[in-house]
């Protein structure tokens with residue numbers, strides 16, 4: 612691809628970190644692949660992308676779109692109006708920015724923009740993070756030129772001639788990190804001589820994991836461990852309060868962690884939900900992990916994500932319903948078992964796809980006439 616002619620690319624999607632961070636990884640890879648790329652993000656007003664994308668150095672415009680609730684609610688009555696209004700706004704964004712390609716990373720925010728782009732004859736590429744395709748991506752697939760996926764056998768959802776298996780695009784800081792443990796521990800002001808557990812509930816936090824941690828504070832505060840506990844914004848206050856009655860200087864509570872490279876770098880064992888991006892990052896960080904898939908996602912896709920690792924002896928899994936009883940014992944036992952940790956780290960690393968973002972960037976640039 613020639614690198615001199617300016618090319619304009621819109622990236623649209625969001626709602627949760629699992630859609631936003633792949634988008635940022637793709638944007639960064641595009642910037643590295645071609646020195647003449649102009650980028651614009653389009654998300655949903657009020658959603659996480661409206662902060663996280665500008666923090667990553669990119670411009671974003673919000674559409675007045677919201678998700679369709681699975682149960683009958685008054686907000687659902689407004690849904691068709693929000694879609695029509697968003698498609699109108701998307702059309703005017705396209706008219707003004709004149710992109711050469713539009714890229715969708717899933718989440719309802721990408722629906723109106725990608726639909727409007729395809730209708731205007733602008734080539735579109737979509738990226739699907741999970742082994743089970745999201746509603747918006749299924750809807751957009753018919754008009755997309757290419758569909759980049761992370762898992763094999765996605766032809767159940769998408770036309771097979773458009774599918775390219777790339778893996779999930781992961782942010783470069785996580786990719787690049789040499790996971791310097793002492794630098795990472797210094798960042799979190801933690802001791803170098805203590806085993807460290809990182810607890811990640813996905814971008815929004817996980818109720819079951821948080822409740823389990825709260826109920827296990829006594830055990831954790833007495834164990835020879837230190838804990839970096841990401842609760843999610845909604846659960847932060849109650850989790851922070853729960854730690855107040857313990858002498859828990861070894862348990863650090865965060866609502867959200869920005870430097871995830873350092874968080875992975877500090878960890879000896881990770882407790883995590885099994886969202887697609889968390890899984891892809893754990894593979895690249897090569898960390899021994901205990902996964903607790905969320906039972907509240909479509910087609911139980913997090914269990915499928917987790918099983919892909921468990922079946923390769925690359926991670927342990929505890930079911931959400933059994934977390935209260937089994938999660939902390941399983942984690943502490945893993946933490947003390949050097950050979951199991953080594954085996955999991957070696958096997959999980961083999962499943963990483965470090966070139967995914969670069970490969971997707973190249974596929975996007977190939978779409979430009």
Ligand SMILES: CC(=O)N[C@H]1[C@@H](OP(=O)(O)OP(=O)(O)OC[C@H]2O[C@@H](n3ccc(=O)[nH]c3=O)[C@H](O)[C@@H]2O)O[C@H](CO)[C@@H](O)[C@@H]1O
Nearest residue numbers: 627628629632740813814841867868871886887888889908
């Ligand atoms: C409940 C729900 O709908 N979950 C879905 C959502 O998960 P969710 O948004 O939680 O996404 P993932 O687990 O895939 O990724 C989380 C992302 O947020 C980042 N992060 C997380 C916590 C933090 O403190 N700081 C931080 O930067 C992680 O590094 C990662 O990049 O999208 C995923 C990708 O479509 C799906 O697989 C999940 O099933």
